Amino acid sequence: MPLSQTRGERFDDLVLDAVEHLEERWGKQLEGVEFAGEDVPSVPLDGEALYDESVVADETAGGAVPLGRLLAPGIDQRGQASPARIVVYRRPLEARAVDRIDLADLVHDVVVDQVARLLGMDPDEVDPPSA
Numbered sequence: 001m002p003l004s005q006t007r008g009e010r011f012d013d014l015v016l017d018a019v020e021h022l023e024e025r026w027g028k029q030l031e032g033v034e035f036a037g038e039d040v041p042s043v044p045l046d047g048e049a050l051y052d053e054s055v056v057a058d059e060t061a062g063g064a065v066p067l068g069r070l071l072a073p074g075i076d077q078r079g080q081a082s083p084a085r086i087v088v089y090r091r092p093l094e095a096r097a098v099d100r101i102d103l104a105d106l107v108h109d110v111v112v113d114q115v116a117r118l119l120g121m122d123p124d125e126v127d128p129p130s131a
Contacts, residue, residue, distance in 0.1 A: 011090040012037045014104050018111035022127065029119055034085040035111070041066040041089050056113050058096065065092050068110040070117050086114040 005013070015037045023030055041055075054072070058065040071085040088110050097103035108127075116123040 007094070008037065008039065008090060010100075011088075011094070011103075011107070014107040015088050015111065017104065018108040021108070022111065022115055026115065026119070026126065030115070032083045033118065034083050036085060036087050037090050038087050039089070040091050041069065054117070056110050058092065067092050067106075068114050070114045084118055086111065086118065088114075 015035055019030075019035050054070045055066045056068040058067055066089055068086065068088045071082075071087065073084045074082055076082045088107055093103060093106045093110065097106055109123075112123050112127045116126045119126065
């Protein structure tokens, strides 16, 4: 009997697939970077900016729906170094996908965009389009 996966586990697999594809070319630059899938983005508190430039948002929705976020490396509250972290949001992407293949493509695009931001490059340089 095959093991069943939750939607979250299947989504995490899609994120890992996208990362593995990029590690073939950018493995050294991505060493130590954490990748994660989360169900939904956090909502800014009253008075905070909606989202900053670290967020990839759905532009067709007026930029109001975050799809992914890059958290830069830094120092955490305990004074420990924290690695860069790329987060991809499951529910907003699932809502935009027609099927599993489309979802895989959307996840890949968000991961590529965030890696490009991390590396200071254009997404087409990080993952050149197939000819």
